[in-house]
Amino acid sequence: MKIKSLHLYPVKSLAGISVDRFELDDFGPRGDRRWVIVDEANRFVTQRQLPLLAKVKTELDDDLVRVSFPGGGSFLLEPDGGLQDVVVWRDQVAGRVGASEASAALSRYCGQALRFVYMPEDSFRRVDPERVPEQRRVSFADGFPLLVTTQSSLAELNSRLESPVDMRRFRPNIVVEGCAPWAEDGWRSLAVGDVSFEVVKPCSRCVMTTVDPDSGLKHPGTQPLKTLAGYRRTPEGVIFGQNAIHQSHGVIRVRDHVTAIYQEN
Numbered sequence: 001m002k003i004k005s006l007h008l009y010p011v012k013s014l015a016g017i018s019v020d021r022f023e024l025d026d027f028g029p030r031g032d033r034r035w036v037i038v039d040e041a042n043r044f045v046t047q048r049q050l051p052l053l054a055k056v057k058t059e060l061d062d063d064l065v066r067v068s069f070p071g072g073g074s075f076l077l078e079p080d081g082g083l084q085d086v087v088v089w090r091d092q093v094a095g096r097v098g099a100s101e102a103s104a105a106l107s108r109y110c111g112q113a114l115r116f117v118y119m120p121e122d123s124f125r126r127v128d129p130e131r132v133p134e135q136r137r138v139s140f141a142d143g144f145p146l147l148v149t150t151q152s153s154l155a156e157l158n159s160r161l162e163s164p165v166d167m168r169r170f171r172p173n174i175v176v177e178g179c180a181p182w183a184e185d186g187w188r189s190l191a192v193g194d195v196s197f198e199v200v201k202p203c204s205r206c207v208m209t210t211v212d213p214d215s216g217l218k219h220p221g222t223q224p225l226k227t228l229a230g231y232r233r234t235p236e237g238v239i240f241g242q243n244a245i246h247q248s249h250g251v252i253r254v255r256d257h258v259t260a261i262y263q264e265n
Helices: 051-055 100-110 151-158 225-231
Strands: 001-009 018-021 021-024 035-038 057-061 064-068 072-075 078-090 091-098 113-119 146-150 176-178 187-192 195-204 238-244 250-253 259-263
Touching: 001 021, 001 250, 018 057, 035 078, 035 091, 051 100, 072 100, 078 113, 100 113, 146 151, 146 195, 151 176, 151 238, 195 250, 225 238
Parallel strands: 146 176
Antiparallel strands: 001 018, 001 176, 021 250, 035 113, 057 064, 064 072, 078 091, 091 113, 146 238, 187 195, 187 259, 195 238
16 A cells, blocks of 8 residues: 555645645644634634635645635735634634734635634644543644545545545545555554554544535535445444544655554454
């Protein structure tokens, strides 16, 4: 098996970027989801509520993030305000308010008051202790530092769809090729060069998979979620991909060899 592609999401729920390599730090892939969008109640906002966020592009400019809006307008995101507690699912975590001009542009684009908030180095959000007993941290990702999917599973899903979808719908960090469809269901751990990953939880999918990443339109009653629900429903939910946690820092690259250790039956 090999890594087919790698992806970063500098701002949670905005468009991601494909990269040739990424570095793993304490949070996960360096720069991944360190920014989040919050509403006036300081609760995180995603494509679940605002599918048009899919059309806001991101790019990395050295250590800074640039966001670009449809029709024009590009802004660097810099933390320029005070600390503010942010609610992400059941977690409350300290973030630093930032990018006031970009936040104003985002509010105009979405038609409601929104702000960009950054997770600084001294903020700590713990990975689900029921899945990972060690004191490990995570960024503003839904719950775990990494999401791993396989190209073969996407191909198998697409064989059932009238209109094929691409992997952007599932927002993985690592896409693996060279294995059988749904082989990831049996993975216990992965090794990529000197970096090892523990596979900790199947990824249950939501209505975000029905958002077209090009148009920013949501079609909740259509494929692929409906199709997955017909044969990929488990006690964990409707599954596509696996959440993982890295066991060390390091760098991984596209085309790196991947070795899997499977769960014992």
